[in-house]
Amino acid sequence: MAQQTLLRNARVIDCISKQPRDGVSILIRGERIVKVDARIDAGADTDVIDCTGKTLMPGLIDTHVHATMVDEIDLQLFLGAGVTTARDVGGKLEKVIALRGRVNSGAVLGPRLFVCGPLLDGRGDSFDHQGEFGIMLDNVPDVAAAPGKINQLLGAGVDGIKLYFSMTPDIVEACIKAVDKRVPVTGHLGRTTALEAVNLGIDGIEHMWITPYNDICPIEMRLTPDISMSSPRFSKTTFKGWEEADLHGPGAQALFGAMVEKQVKMGTTLDLLWLANIGLEAALADTDRIYIPQACLNRQRHLAKIVKAGPEWDIHTGFPPGKGDKALDKQKEAVRILHEAGGVVVGGTDCCGVAYPPPGFALLREVELLADAIGNMAALKAVTAAAASALRMEDQLGTLAPGRYADILVLGKDPSQDVRSLRSLERVYRAGVAHDPQAILAGYPARDMNNLGMA
Ligand SMILES: [Zn+2]
Structure with a gap:
């Protein structure tokens, strides 16, 4: 596994600024964010993930x-x-x-x-x-x-x-x-x-x-x-x-x-x-x-x-x-x-x-x-x-800033336009570790909806 992960060229809602910013990249090392910037030189031993068209937020x-x-x-x-x-x-x-x-x-x-x-x-x-x-x-x-x-x-x-x-x-x-x-x-x-x-x-x-x-x-x-x-x-x-x-x-x-x-x-x-x-x-x-x-x-x-x-x-x-x-x-x-x-x-x-x-x-x-x-x-x-x-x-x-835990959502749509877009979640990082929400939910036991009716 590479030492670092670079989430490249996303729309970023850092929850500090008033508005989202476009063309921003985030560098993760271990469980922390080390850099949030328009231009980040990834260097060697970095997984680069293209996030063009995606929105990142905490x-x-x-x-x-x-x-x-x-x-x-x-x-x-x-x-x-x-x-x-x-x-x-x-x-x-x-x-x-x-x-x-x-x-x-x-x-x-x-x-x-x-x-x-x-x-x-x-x-x-x-x-x-x-x-x-x-x-x-x-x-x-x-x-x-x-x-x-x-x-x-x-x-x-x-x-x-x-x-x-x-x-x-x-x-x-x-x-x-x-x-x-x-x-x-x-x-x-x-x-x-x-x-x-x-x-x-x-x-x-x-x-x-x-x-x-x-x-x-x-x-x-x-x-x-x-x-x-x-x-x-x-x-x-x-x-x-x-x-x-x-x-x-x-x-x-x-x-x-x-x-x-x-x-x-x-x-x-x-x-x-x-x-x-x-x-x-x-x-x-x-x-x-x-x-x-x-x-x-x-x-x-x-x-x-x-x-x-x-x-x-x-x-x-x-x-x-x-x-x-x-x-x-x-x-x-x-x-x-x-x-x-x-x-x-x-x-x-x-x-x-x-x-x-x-x-x-x-x-x-x-x-x-x-x-x-x-x-x-x-x-x-x-x-x-x-x-x-x-x-x-x-x-x-x-917030998304250097030094923070790398708890990051990768979304298909921008929730600052419509918060229902939080449901377009494609990947979730907790402390720098990536999880696939679809895989998590697919593993959840199926439920008989008819048994959730009236008492
Ligand atoms: Zn309570």
């Missing part, structure tokens, strides 16, 4: 996945879709650390993994500890327990901390203090408002819709301590409240203003509302459904039995598909407001927890929904450069 980053909830074979779907990095924001500590080791060493085919360890709940449990999602949970039951738990996780080598739904502001504060900026802290919170968390110094807010829900929904519709994440009332209540949310009122203004000032990253997960918006028939025609992992399908079947409604692969069991158009539009509007005010929008999908969205392909959907809200280039940056900043890896990932 590999995509999904900032919100639950990788240990699927079989390891499903992780290759990320690469098949062009997702070269994923942040796991909730999983059993030993499992995520072990999985990160296997994937990052190349023993398992998948995206480079960053892990947060467990969802850190507060006094109460957001899910039944014995149930489907309970394996992801851990607790910080009071302020005094925060330093011990945080130091345990950081000692185990987590890349970030994820605070969860039942955590109250006093414990959120204690956890953020205990982390002391050593890793980024993000949260999907319910008992603490997004504004409180931002003022306490959190680095990221997951879900443009769920976490700031209590900040902007009408007061009489707020989530109260008796509504848990696993309660059938949760989806119904939050959908209604979110549809009524005031994105321009004082609560929203205070939140967006504080997020812009502190550059707090907003994880989007628009794709979670896509299914509720699109309707059952269109969802059944969606070709990405064949990539729903079996483990997710099994979990969702069980969940559907508990709430007794909706198709078994629908995340929003209890909310009719096709009735969520206002909720999705509202979430896009919230993304647009934050982006236009100078805030940081980072793409994430929540894939692998529930059936929809499927690994990797969910981020392609996310980019399409983001592009509706903030345009093509900003949407592409939300899943590359901005997403890398949420991992504090902006000098390593998410």
Whole structure:
């Protein structure tokens, strides 16, 4: 094998410049990019690959996945879709650390993994500890327990901390203090408002819709301590409240203003509302459904039995598909407001927890929904450069420049013109190693589409 690879004469979206540049070449040595330039003298011992007519861009980053909830074979779907990095924001500590080791060493085919360890709940449990999602949970039951738990996780080598739904502001504060900026802290919170968390110094807010829900929904519709994440009332209540949310009122203004000032990253997960918006028939025609992992399908079947409604692969069991158009539009509007005010929008999908969205392909959907809200280039940056900043890896990932990891997509069409062109993926490099997406996807087990119907 040659020492170097030269990708020659491409259109390059480096996710630094405002526009793509034509006639640019990229030189890869080992796992890094060494040069991005119009003219590169390849020299001896170089594989030269003509990329005339192709578009190159950084590999995509999904900032919100639950990788240990699927079989390891499903992780290759990320690469098949062009997702070269994923942040796991909730999983059993030993499992995520072990999985990160296997994937990052190349023993398992998948995206480079960053892990947060467990969802850190507060006094109460957001899910039944014995149930489907309970394996992801851990607790910080009071302020005094925060330093011990945080130091345990950081000692185990987590890349970030994820605070969860039942955590109250006093414990959120204690956890953020205990982390002391050593890793980024993000949260999907319910008992603490997004504004409180931002003022306490959190680095990221997951879900443009769920976490700031209590900040902007009408007061009489707020989530109260008796509504848990696993309660059938949760989806119904939050959908209604979110549809009524005031994105321009004082609560929203205070939140967006504080997020812009502190550059707090907003994880989007628009794709979670896509299914509720699109309707059952269109969802059944969606070709990405064949990539729903079996483990997710099994979990969702069980969940559907508990709430007794909706198709078994629908995340929003209890909310009719096709009735969520206002909720999705509202979430896009919230993304647009934050982006236009100078805030940081980072793409994430929540894939692998529930059936929809499927690994990797969910981020392609996310980019399409983001592009509706903030345009093509900003949407592409939300899943590359901005997403890398949420991992504090902006000098390593998410852009095409010398010194960065050679995580590069080779596309047949230019996604800055239409982000759906991310689906024209011809080759994907992770750390300088080339993978053929068609070969990856061809090896994925065929699925009986008829078995993905109604519960
Ligand atoms: Zn999640």
